[in-house]
Amino acid sequence: MTQQHDLLHWYEASLPQRERKLRGHFSTPPRLVEQVLDACGYTSDVDLSGIRVLDPACGSGNFLAAASRRLLSYGREAGVSARVSARYLHHNIWGFDPDPIACMLAELQLHETFKDNYPRSRALRHLHIHQADGLAFPWQQRGHVDLFLANPPYLAAKNNDLSGYRSTHQRGQADSYLLFLNLALQIVRPGGWIGLVLPDPVLARSNATLERQRLLTETTIHHIWHLADVFAAYVGAVVIVAQKTPPPIHHQISWKRERWIDTAARAANKDNLPLQVMTTVSQQQLGQQPGAELRYLLSTIKGTIIERLQHQLHMQIDPQAPRTLACLGEYVVIRRGEELGKDSALLKGSAPHPDDLKWYPVLRGGIDIHPYAIPAATCWIAREQVLKPLHRYLAPKILLVKSAGRLQATLDVQGHVVLQTLYMLQPVVNPNPTIQTAFSEEDELYFLMALLNSRILQDYLYALHTAYKWVQPQIEQHVLAQLPIPAQAAYEEKEQIIARARLLMHACSKSSSVVELKAQSYELYEEQERAICALYEIALQQRQVSDPPRDVIDEGVSLYG
Incomplete structure (x- = not known):
């Protein structure tokens, strides 16, 4: 033998x-x-x-x-x-x-x-x-x-x-x-x-x-x-x-x-x-x-809030009834960045001269993106090598790691170019009129980023989608577009979540020098979690939900193939 x-x-x-x-x-x-x-x-x-x-x-x-x-x-x-x-x-x-x-x-x-x-x-x-x-x-x-x-x-x-x-x-x-x-x-x-x-x-x-x-x-x-x-x-x-x-x-x-x-x-x-x-x-x-x-x-x-959310997302509803839950795809268009690998020869590791406007900083994926942390690029790309519309990169956007088992989101207001390993989430051009728009587009992005980094959506995505590919899991675009979002959050609660998200961006960033804020970041995060959980509990009480409009999802697919 x-x-x-x-x-x-x-x-x-x-x-x-x-x-x-x-x-x-x-x-x-x-x-x-x-x-x-x-x-x-x-x-x-x-x-x-x-x-x-x-x-x-x-x-x-x-x-x-x-x-x-x-x-x-x-x-x-x-x-x-x-x-x-x-x-x-x-x-x-x-x-x-x-x-x-x-x-x-x-x-x-x-x-x-x-x-x-x-x-x-x-x-x-x-x-x-x-x-x-x-x-x-x-x-x-x-x-x-x-x-x-x-x-x-x-x-x-x-x-x-x-x-x-x-x-x-x-x-x-x-x-x-x-x-x-x-x-x-x-x-x-x-x-x-x-x-x-x-x-x-x-x-x-x-x-x-x-x-x-x-x-x-x-x-x-x-x-x-x-x-x-x-x-x-x-x-x-x-x-x-x-x-x-x-x-x-x-x-x-x-x-x-x-x-x-x-x-x-x-x-x-x-x-x-x-x-x-x-x-x-x-x-x-x-x-x-x-x-x-x-x-x-x-x-x-x-018996958890995750199961209740999943159940509500598949319920048949009265389209005339007021909704308390919507889908992420109603708020944002989801696209990928440049179709390049992180080791592409087109990427340069040293920063060009500050007066050279023909080069742009590049974010490569999970290596450069962490929840709430202000992104910092270590690579650059020439303007002529950027194939997708440049205005997408220059506008404020949520960045989310694609090849991951859990949600990792941050906000980019610095105009980075990104690679295909990242999703870019930007406000829809014609938002649904039933969705509240009392806040600026940037505030809305802070709010959505806070939800994406919450334990509720982390566990929701993992238990229902990403856990079933153990090696190299990926978050699929249609799954991301269908994540449940509270559609009728009260102004005061939403304002506080946005304010905490801004504070957490500074607390979680390497560039932050506010020592006291860093020390308090854990308590701040837990307070944010309690507030977000309360939003979902209120949204579930009325048991109403809708599917994302197909044209919103299809627009994102057609834009990045």
Whole structure:
């Protein structure tokens, strides 16, 4: 077994990182494989002799080898001969992969597993490990797979041609892992089991809506495990364990969210990491989400102001009734900056001569933007390299970090040029006449910045949207446009929030020399939080909300593509 393990490790280690990413070759850790098999009920203390197992993207065979060990263990406990056990493996363990070396390694694992159990037997001659594309196989016989296991390659449609698969022609292209999820729903028999290791965008990304809808209606989902650091790839992993049977009305899905640590570290708990306690969420509640999103954190916000806000945003309302909540997209147009990377050669690190008006300071993203802090640029760009209308940058604007799991907003009144990693929020040209306009445009921006930096909207965005992509999360423009905003704040309360926001800008900025104000910033922030929370509580009492006008959202999309 040691020689076998070394060979498997050598093959994976010999692949360059870029090649592994292009091919989606990242093997499932053995401990995670065992946990998936346990969750699917594939254990040696039950009769496994008639359970057909398929891994249509088997790679070097980690799932199949673990299943084989359990099948052979069952055979030994049942007292069957080596020949019968070999027949079990031949009939029940199936794997496909287009990589010939991976197939060879998978066969080697299965042969070594059989040899460990029956060292003197030569009964195992043929295995169903096939060098073939599991998605392209003609699956005329449906419903004959009892256990579908896969950690399919994470290949995005935008970077790979997947048009050759029939299912992509039915609704446009889909990322490769969604094709495997579709395959599982197609060929697993009623009552059979599905154990999939998928990238975490499947939890909430819009291109997976149809698959999630089918999963929630056609299967009973028993487990959702959201894991970070499982693979040496820039993506979080989601394990979905489901049974091919419609869910009971009150079924609860067990979920956990944690960082993956190896067996030795977990046993010793060397990192002193808290182990995630299992929590549950209603499958029916997930099915009622607008895009059937698997928002498992809904169970953690039950009864909170976050849940009430989410509920109100999806209510049908009387358009003639007065509103207490609006959406951010009614107040501002949301755009991105220059389509340049932060390391672009067009950016200069040294400031030009003060009299040179052909250069402008540039803000690059989260590295230059912090909540409430006055932004300070360390890079410059030539005027002729600025492709988007310059007046957008020179006007006052809220800046918000795009590639982040939580809201980070500040106000720029200094006319910085910004890169695409930042959103610019500027007042709409023709604001809705029902929205109060007693304050100046700059005051309104201070007010909105304070809301965006509040715990309420921080938690709202995280629990409902950004938590479901653990690695490199991003705040999508349409999500930002639909954040709930109190529409009828009393003048005095709003004036005080604006005043505190101005004070916090100075308190949180490096350039501030007011020591006493810095020392009081925590109390100031807490006072701001209480005031904002009170605004939302008042707004929720009347239970009225509207969706943002489509022309406002579309204008922002068209302006930055």
